[in-house]
Amino acid sequence: MPEIHCDASPEIKTILPHEAQVTHHEVMRLFETFKEANDTRLAEIERRASDVLTEEKLARLDRALDERLARLDRLALEARRPALAPERRDGRAGASEHKAAFEAYIRSGETTGLRTLETRALSVGSGPDGGYLAPPEIEATVTQRLSALSPIRAIAGIRQVSGATFKRPFARTGPATGWVGEAAARAQTDSPVLAEQVFPAMELYAMPAATQTLIDDAAVDIESWIAGEVETVFAEQEGAAFVSGNGVNKPTGFLTQTLVANGAWEWGKIGFTVTGEAAAFPEDDPADVLFDLIYALKAGFRQNGRFVMNRKTQAVVRKMKDGSGAYVWSPPAQAGGAAGLFTFPVTEAEDMPDIGAGTTPIAFGDFRRGYLVVDRLGLRILRDPYSAKPYVLFYTTKRVGGGVADYDAIKLLKVAAS
Template identity: 25%
Template structure:
């Protein structure tokens, strides 16, 4: 099924779901209401499947375009005589690119002996001196050491991490990227409760210290997380050279994305980031242990000061099962509070006019769980230390290979009044 067909099917499912719920009125008997609600839920399950298919299809099309482009560049670079490396050097009038040598290193079984002297020199040198902090040596012999990850692969891993965790996305939170892991101190201040007063002519200004601004300080450190080794065959590295960037980026990015998002969401701040859920303050306590009402959503919104609600990064955050519950809520006029977006025009779905992010690291609706967040996520600081690190091992997994990713990060909410949570009774 093409991308357009999937999108058309998704639109029809939303129409059918609304139609099913629209048939429920005050005069509808319980049996018929239950039947229509089940029909709605079944349709929305299918809707979620189609959403995921659309996402996979879009990613596949993008990956195919990259592969085709790389293959075309490879064909253009080849000449009748000489090795591929020599041919590319002749065409480009320069040394082989680091990325080419890195892939050749993997395809050769992570064996430096498979590279010529010039290629080994390029691999050891890395991209530039600026990238020196991204070098890592693996456990084992020096000939199986890890080398600087190519910029393209590093970027692919970061993109994949964002897809698997909204907390790693600079469009949602405020990110700070540093080359070293030294602690960073963030000054904090909440002055929303202060105001000015009427001035009387000829009267001295009050100076009793009661209106002084109260500053605080929080620290962003550097905590490391790894993927453990991802094993793959020598044949795969050798024969799927143009797919390797996509393959490794997806595998490592998904794993790093999950752990980074989890820590930035629910980390306890002791030896880990202070997660957004942990750091947020109470906005509303739901009356029920396993349900959320429309009025409680409104109360959560208004528990956050209007100054924060004007931020471009204000939003809701919850997991997918909570979204399923919110989709069924209606206002007093029978209108759903959830509004469908449009992927084609870049319009996201929203709840009561506010954007939302799905975060699977957040808890389900159950007793005592913090199930919803709302506020200015721009006040949550994510500290990224350098780029992802890559390590390659051959001997341990011979004849296959193992590759692992490592990242360093931290997170802290600079202003606890900016993000509030709803907790179940």
């Protein structure tokens, strides 16, 4: 069986199962059928003989294509998920001792082992009121799975900190430069103007519940269960905040920055181009507005650029052609990969707005340089057997922040006439 390697992060090399190969071939064949149906629709429009059956067929194909792409994404996600790290077997106190003490706390509420470890480590930041730090392998598992589940986290820059905030100095203006002769006098350059960006880490929580029977079952990997329960809700909350968070007790999203026409761009604002129509893409040559968006980004960022949009917007873009009649959208080149638009990858983020008057449904940029996610080390879990009897709640918290790191690296497409 040939191996198919997933186009994931550089740290994770994934091999998808045989079922994914079949699914990927289905997607490619389905897209060819979709293109034929759309060509028929366009021809009917030109003849002014639009057939409702053709429109319905195209809609069905569009939904089927979305379903198969979603299935392919789920297979790739399952393959990306890492297993919990194995316990140490060298006999020394360490990861295995922490894991055993933590499991005793989760299953029975016994805190002696964790208290002993934290006293030995001179830790004063945890306790029965604030919960206990989960073993590093659980934290690593949740973080890695979030990178696969959370679309913006997967493409953004990431920093880990041990404090409450991450401060990043940057130069808004560089030193003066110029050409000079070999023996000519050198003029003194201006000092760069330095400023500071602050990214606070906000608290994100989840509260999965379990029955005591489930907890007592030795066959249940309780650590994997907790990781699986919190990963999806954490990813959903992160995804919304990284796109449109207002910065109040949550990260600041790139869509909530001050937006200006790209010709008037300045640091601290996000530039945008427009569709030229008040509430939609133009009917004639709609793909041209995507070209305008691409080339609004400087070449240094464009080489690592990618599109970000939701599934509904992608369904509209999927029907577009360039000036030579070729479709500008293409399905993933391999199982687990990303769809392409003008050879640039497309990240699907459902928290992006739909196409509508005044919205910004498409972003394009180098998000690795443009958006920064800040993770504070430590995943804390508090066992609560009292608040929802007969269930046991696991109040799980992590601290995460985010915001725009380089305002020149992200551009938006706004649905507006001008």
